[in-house]
Amino acid sequence: MNPEDISAIWITAQLALVTTLVLFVIGTPLAWWLATTKRWYKPSLEAFTALPLVLPPTVLGFYLLLLLSPNSTVGGFFFELTGVRLTFSFTGLVIASVIYSLPFMVQPLQVAIERVQEQCLQDAYALGVSKLTAVFTAVFPQCRRGFLTAAVLTFAHTVGEFGVVLMIGGNIPGETRVISIAIYEHVETISYADAHLLAIALLVFSFLVLLAVFTINRQLPLRAY
Amino acid sequence: MLQVDIETLGEFRVSVDHEFPKSITAVFGPSGSGKSTMLRAIAGMEPTRGLICFDEDDWLNTELDVLVKPHHRPIGYVRQNAQLFPHLTVHDNLAYPVKYSKRYPGEITLDQVVEDFELSLLLPRRTHQVSGGETQRIILARMLLSQPKLLLLDEPLTGLDIQRKAEILPYLESLQTKYHIPTLYVSHAVDEITALCPHTVVLADGEMRASGRTADVLERRDLAELLGGSDTSSIINAKVLTHDRQYQLTTLEVEDRTWSVPMHLPLQPGEITTLRVRARDVSLAKVEPKAISVRNILPGKIVAIEDIDTGPSVNCVIQSGLTRLQAQITRASLDQLDLRIGDPVFALVKSVTLD
Numbered sequence: 001m002n003p004e005d006i007s008a009i010w011i012t013a014q015l016a017l018v019t020t021l022v023l024f025v026i027g028t029p030l031a032w033w034l035a036t037t038k039r040w041y042k043p044s045l046e047a048f049t050a051l052p053l054v055l056p057p058t059v060l061g062f063y064l065l066l067l068l069s070p071n072s073t074v075g076g077f078f079f080e081l082t083g084v085r086l087t088f089s090f091t092g093l094v095i096a097s098v099i100y101s102l103p104f105m106v107q108p109l110q111v112a113i114e115r116v117q118e119q120c121l122q123d124a125y126a127l128g129v130s131k132l133t134a135v136f137t138a139v140f141p142q143c144r145r146g147f148l149t150a151a152v153l154t155f156a157h158t159v160g161e162f163g164v165v166l167m168i169g170g171n172i173p174g175e176t177r178v179i180s181i182a183i184y185e186h187v188e189t190i191s192y193a194d195a196h197l198l199a200i201a202l203l204v205f206s207f208l209v210l211l212a213v214f215t216i217n218r219q220l221p222l223r224a225y
Numbered sequence: 226m227l228q229v230d231i232e233t234l235g236e237f238r239v240s241v242d243h244e245f246p247k248s249i250t251a252v253f254g255p256s257g258s259g260k261s262t263m264l265r266a267i268a269g270m271e272p273t274r275g276l277i278c279f280d281e282d283d284w285l286n287t288e289l290d291v292l293v294k295p296h297h298r299p300i301g302y303v304r305q306n307a308q309l310f311p312h313l314t315v316h317d318n319l320a321y322p323v324k325y326s327k328r329y330p331g332e333i334t335l336d337q338v339v340e341d342f343e344l345s346l347l348l349p350r351r352t353h354q355v356s357g358g359e360t361q362r363i364i365l366a367r368m369l370l371s372q373p374k375l376l377l378l379d380e381p382l383t384g385l386d387i388q389r390k391a392e393i394l395p396y397l398e399s400l401q402t403k404y405h406i407p408t409l410y411v412s413h414a415v416d417e418i419t420a421l422c423p424h425t426v427v428l429a430d431g432e433m434r435a436s437g438r439t440a441d442v443l444e445r446r447d448l449a450e451l452l453g454g455s456d457t458s459s460i461i462n463a464k465v466l467t468h469d470r471q472y473q474l475t476t477l478e479v480e481d482r483t484w485s486v487p488m489h490l491p492l493q494p495g496e497i498t499t500l501r502v503r504a505r506d507v508s509l510a511k512v513e514p515k516a517i518s519v520r521n522i523l524p525g526k527i528v529a530i531e532d533i534d535t536g537p538s539v540n541c542v543i544q545s546g547l548t549r550l551q552a553q554i555t556r557a558s559l560d561q562l563d564l565r566i567g568d569p570v571f572a573l574v575k576s577v578t579l580d
Contacts, residue, residue, distance in 0.1 A: 119308070122270050125295035126302035127371040128326035137325055141312040 001197060007174050008182040008198070015090070015178060016158040019097040023105040023154050026098070031109035032135075035117060050107070052100050057163025064096050064168050088170045093178075096168040097158045104153040112146025113139065145217055152213045156206055226407055227375060231266050231275035231285070239263045239431045249401050249408040251422035251439060259431035260411045261305065264377045267409070268302040269295030279375060299328055301373030301406070305380050307364050309352040315363055316348040322371040331372030333404070338366040341403065342396055358389040362396055369404060376400060376408040382417055390417070397421055415443065416578065419460060419501055440499075444551065457504040457540065459550045461577075465492045480546040484521040489579045501578040504540055507552035508573040511562055521574040523550060527566050530559070543572045550574075 034046060052060060068075040068086035075086045086092040117139050124134035140147070162180040169176030171185065179198055186195035230242040239259040252260045265271040269284065269292075277285040284293045309318045319338065323329050339345050342362045347355055355363065361381060368376070381397065382390045398421060400406055410422055418425060418439060426436040427448055435442050440460035442448070463477040463484065474485040475492060477500070484500075492498055514522065525545030532539055539559055543550045550572050564570065 119304075120310070122268075122295075122302075122304065123307070123310070124325075125270065126268060126300060126304075127322040127367065128296050128299075128328040129322070130296050130327065133325050137321070138310055138312075142310070144312070 002194070004173050004177070005182055005194065005198060008177050008179050009201075011090070011174070011176070012159055012178040012180075015093055015097060016155045018094050019101055019158045020105075020151055020155045022094065022098050023101060024151065027102065027105035027109060027150070027154075031106045032113055032117075034106065035110045035113035050103050053103050057100065057161070058167060060100060061096070061164040061167025064099065064164070068092055068095065068168065087168060088172060088176060090169075090175055093165060093169045093176055096164045097161060100161060100164045101154045101157050104157045105150045108146050108150040108153065109143065112143035112149075116142045148216060149213060152209055156209050159202070160206065226280055227267070227409075228276065228278040229263070229267060231263070231273045231277060233262055233266050234272040234274065239266065239428070241426075241428070241433045243426060243433055243436060245407070245409065245426075246424055247407045248424060249410055249422045251418040251425040252409055252411045252428060253413065253418060253425050253442075254428035254434075255413065258428040260428050261379050262431075263428065264302070264379050264409060264411055265304075267375075268300050268377055269293065269298050270302075296327060299372065299374040300377055301368035301371060301375070302377040303364055303368055303379060303381050305383065307361075307379075307381070309360060309363060309367070311352050313352070314348070315344065315350050315352065315355060318352065318363060319344070319348075319367050319370060322367060326371045328372045329370070333369050333372055335370060338369050341399060342366040356389075357385055358392050361385065361389075361393055365396060365400070369400075369406075373406060376406050377411075378408060379411045380413075381410075382412070382414070394420060415458065415501070419443070419499060444549065457551055457553070458501045458578075459504070459507075461500045461502060461548055461550065463498055463500050465494050465496045465498060467494055468492075479521075480523065480548050482523060484574070484577075486521075486577050486579060492579070498579065502550060502574055503576075503578075504551040504553040506575045506577075507543075507550060508575070509541060509543075509552050509554055509558075509562070509564065510571045510573060511564075511568075513571050514573065517573070519573045519575060521577070523548065523572045523574065524569065525550065525572060526569045527564060530564070530566060541570075543570060545572070 030049070034042065034049070065087060066072060070076050070079040070085055070087070078084065078086055084091050086095065120139050120142060121131065121134050124138050129137070160180065161178070162184070165176070165178055165181060169178075171177050171181050179202055183195050183198045186192070186198070226247045227245040228243070229245070230240070232238050232240055239262050241263060252263065254260050262271060266273040267277055273285060274287045275285065276283070276287070283289065283291045284298050285291060309315070310321065313321065319335055323335055339348070342365065344363060344366060347359055347363065352360070365381070382393060385393065400408060410418070412418055422439055424437070425439040425442040427434045427442060435445060435448055443458055443460060461479060463479045466476040466478055466483065468475050468488055468490060470488070473488045475488045477484045477486060477498070486500070513524070523543070523545045525543040527541050528544045529542040530539055531542070537555050537557070538553050539556055541552045541554060541564065543552060552572055
């Protein structure tokens with residue numbers, strides 16, 4: 001494997017890890033809110049969260065490009081503040097991936113929380129336990145399958161991203177070239193052997209990750225989700 | 226000690242204005258009568274207006290804008306189909322309120338409930354490795370560790386078979402005898418109520434229809450429909466004399482007469498027990514019957530004759546010494562025997578239930 005491909009693997013892994021961590025922090029409260037709110041605008045927010053599931057990545061990528069470019073308000077402000085471009089940079093990729101992978105973190109968490117929170121909180125209150133303590137000592141531990149599923153799906157989905165990455169990140173070796181882009185590049189230049197190597201690696205990796213999830217879910221000694 | 230005058234804002238309206246006594250009070254009524262809703266309101270888990278006052282502390286006082294959060298109310302609440310935390314072992318379930326409850330520490334310790342509820346062998350197990358009856362015991366023990374001053378039990382025996390129920394009943398009794406915690410006990414099983422609860426309130430359609438001593442309430446004709454159709458019952462106190470193993474009978478003393486009932490060995494000779502006699506299991510005779518298979522006969526006189534709706538039967542209340550017994554007979558028999566209030570009669574009891 002050539003050094004550029006190895007760097008593509010490394011960047012992909014970093015991107016997926018950072019995206020998962022950021023989404024873990026943002027997605028958990030969002031999922032909690034969606035699972036517990038009774039406000040009329042909840043369906044709108046659910047639909048909005050699920051948009052990346054149905055939109056072509058090019059649509060998302062197009063609007064993100066407009067939003068994040070240094071000539072736009074948001075992208076320009078960020079550039080003046082930090083000197084970092086949000087388009088065609090790793091930071092930009094992370095932002096795009098967070099938005100693109102949002103439903104993969106939020107939906108499994110929301111389902112898990114919905115299943116246990118009400119009764120679990122009431123049982124804890126009845127034992128004299130405050131809400132915050134109950135959430136962390138009773139509700140979340142009972143949602144651990146949901147957390148595992150959400151984290152793994154987010155990670156794997158980010159690894160497999162192509163369209164948004166291409167539009168926002170482009171194809172800069174060592175900065176924004178991830179595995180899927182590298183494969184595309186190899187196919188374009190008819191270096192099928194290199195494409196095969198990366199493609200097979202991704203295939204095996206994805207299968208192993210999903211296998212691990214299903215195996216662990218089976219073995220966790222939990223009747224709750 | 227507990228005063229409740231509330232209206233819930235949900236689908237139900239429960240309006241109860243009652244000072245509950247400091248012992249076990251049965252909250253009784255048909256399903257949908259608002260029993261569970263009332264309990265949830267007292268626990269603080271149902272949006273409610275009005276007044277809930279416990280031992281001079283307002284938990285809810287809409288007028289004064291007082292609302293105490295559920296975890297600050299010193300209650301032990303066991304909801305219907307209550308469960309243990311599945312991510313914790315039995316021991317960790319018990320330790321949960323010890324670690325996290327705002328009300329801990331208090332007088333009740335983990336070692337004490339483990340001993341009282343006989344849980345030591347179950348401690349290392351996971352929650353799916355204990356039976357339904359064991360789960361119920363653990364739930365009661367865990368509840369006690371949150372140091373409650375008032376217990377709210379919502380059908381804690383529902384879903385258990387008769388044998389399991391019999392296993393749990395002594396533990397429920399111990400909540401009163403050992404821990405002396407006032408309790409509201411929701412149930413629609415008459416046998417549980419007569420066994421556990423000295424007081425009863427009857428709820429129907431979100432309103433309180435009756436309250437008082439359990440024996441008195443269960444005898445009231447006007448509540449017959451709420452209490453389970455024509456299954457009106459009398460409660461009779463009896464003293465256990467002997468067990469007759471040959472005939473499988475237990476002999477009891479009721480008002481100077483001996484009664485035989487199917488043998489029930491857990492009763493100790495000398496013990497005072499309660500019998501439940503359904504009105505329809507009692508017949509009346511004007512003269513003392515001889516050579517008859519019915520073994521339990523009580524002399525008395527008719528003190529009341531009450532109609533049962535427009536059906537073929539009437540309900541006669543018989544007073545025999547201190548004992549009151551109800552007999553359901555047909556209007557035809559009433560007329561043929563020419564029975565009137567004040568007439569001496571013999572009540573023939575065909576079957577009884579021991580609690």
